[in-house]
Amino acid sequence: MTHTFNPTSLREYDIRGIVGKTLGTADADAIGRGFGTRVRRAGGTRVAVGYDGRLSSPELETALIGGLTAVGVDVVRIGMGPTPMLYYAEATLEVDGGIEITGSHNPAEYNGFKMVLQHKPFFGADIQELGRMAADGDWETPEAEDFGTVSTADIEDDYVGRLVAGYAGGSYKIGWDAGNGVSGPIIEKLVKLLPGEHHLLFTDVDGNFPNHHPDPTEEKNLADLKALVAEKQLDFGLAFDGDGDRIGAIDGQGRVIWGDQILSILAEPVLKELPGATIIADVKASQMLFDRVRELGGDPLMWKTGHSLIKMKMKENNSPLAGEMSGHIFFAHEFYGFDDAHYAAVRLIRAAHMIGKSITELRGAMPALVNTPEMRFQVDESRKFAVVEEVLERLEAAGADVNRTDGARVNTPDGWWLLRASNTQDVLVARAEAKDQAGLDRLLAMIDDQLAQSGLVRGEQAAH
Incomplete structure (x- = not known):
């Protein structure tokens, strides 16, 4: 038995998609099997599961629990509640991991999964690994009598306390x-x-x-x-x-x-x-x-x-x-x-x-600064990181004051500007902040100039 995810759903920090189009119950089952297999191979046996208030959450919860128990993992259902309540359950109950079914702040038709394994965030390569395991059917296959059990824990009052x-x-x-x-x-x-x-x-x-x-x-x-x-x-x-x-x-x-x-x-x-x-x-x-x-x-x-x-x-x-x-x-x-x-x-x-x-x-009492909101614009996935690297190389060659922590953050006497590639979408993100509007205009002109040198225009902003 194998499963193929829609590649757009396996993101950097979580799994997310449009229910019925890029994400469904078969994906939830495969996530349960993959995550449960990782838990068992790390010596664990129990996972807490919670879900948010989206209309699709209950059916995804049922499928996720089916996948987890099928690979021999016991599930503790904490029911409907916010993601931090699931994190709290994972931190305080005797479990080896946790999964929250949530579409976060995405539109109503979206849903997804945020995961934590042995008190550490489960992201990046871990999420890609779930995709590989599903494609290979690399899941634990216990006999039916060794399937996991399901129990419930009402922790809402403890959490609020x-x-x-x-x-x-x-x-x-x-x-x-x-x-x-x-x-x-x-x-x-x-x-x-x-x-x-x-x-x-x-x-x-x-x-x-x-x-x-x-x-x-x-x-x-x-x-x-x-x-x-x-x-x-x-x-x-x-x-x-x-x-x-x-x-x-x-x-x-x-x-x-x-x-x-x-x-x-x-x-x-x-x-x-x-x-x-x-x-x-x-x-x-x-x-x-x-x-x-x-x-x-x-x-x-x-x-x-x-x-x-x-x-x-x-x-x-x-x-x-x-x-x-x-x-x-x-x-x-x-x-x-x-x-x-x-x-x-x-x-x-x-x-x-x-x-x-x-x-x-x-x-x-905070200093009055003028800044842009996060500006996001579409760029081809294959170019996204390359553009940022080109910008960095040009700026460093010109002796600019650049921080490479995550993209290019450039300090100038006017203030600073940032250009980075989104980890979750095919967009570049820019932001600038200055002491006054004239300074902000100069910073935006620098961003536009760098983008133009890499063959892009800031023009069309992508929705997020």
Whole structure:
């Protein structure tokens, strides 16, 4: 018995596709068999499985569990819940791995799988290996009497309790927008344990996402939260992506607090407690963040974009806190090191209290910089990495100040710009940040010039 995946579904950090077109129940079964085989060959026997609120999640869960048990792995079902709840299950239950069925922040017709094996992210070559194993039928084949068993564990209340364990924050008026994603029920329970006044939006789980798309990194998706904060005169607002591993925030004036800005607030109390600690952020983060970490006595480290890559780097550097521009926030300080938007929310409330300033004051004190959103444009897969390499070679030959961590990040007196290849799509990603608009225009002209020299135009932006 063998299986062939649609090659577009096996991505760098997870498996994802359009249900019924590039991803289906046969794929879920094969993922179960492949992942279960890896677990057994590593000496393990049990895997936790959770799923998000998408309409296709229950049927994929059934097929995934069928594949896992068929290769002799026992399954602990934790039911519907956010990705970080699955990570929590994997960290605290007696299991050897975990799989969350989730389409993350993709449109409603998508779904996918995020995996963790023996407390480490399962990504990159691991995911490609699942494809090879399926093509070769390289799976364990126990006799029927040795198939795995299925049990359930209700961990939602334990998880929510863990989010507020040792909470020492203040009492604020807060708006919460779950965007009909799977975070809704967690937030409903969480606010009951927090002091203050809480106003909730769209906490009913609905895989059609009838109100707005659950991706807080796009400002248009924060419109309802801004209206709520303004109408009720709240201190700040928090928003969550579809599977609860990315956070968005706005201050009392409705200004967006982007991922790197959230991280700069969270870093302050952590560095007070752990002076000199390494704080990690991805290459898309503002220079403001790296400067702020240094100012607070920390050691800022710029690393590659991608939640799996950041988690590995944190372990390597014993880093207590890391974050990505996209709103993934990772706490190893007093937590498990995985990205959890609900925990980040609790820590943000606590940080404001410990710093002794309102979120609005903290946002207002940040340097005013002009930057572009993430600009994405289509490029042929075969050219994607080559273009970045050509740009790097030209810049280095010209003596530019370049950082090669993940693509080309170039510092100039105006600010910085970035060009990198996406690991998950056939796009190049560019971003620039300057002290003023004239400086930003000069940086964008540099990007355009480099692209033109490699035969590309920034023009058409790809949807993501």
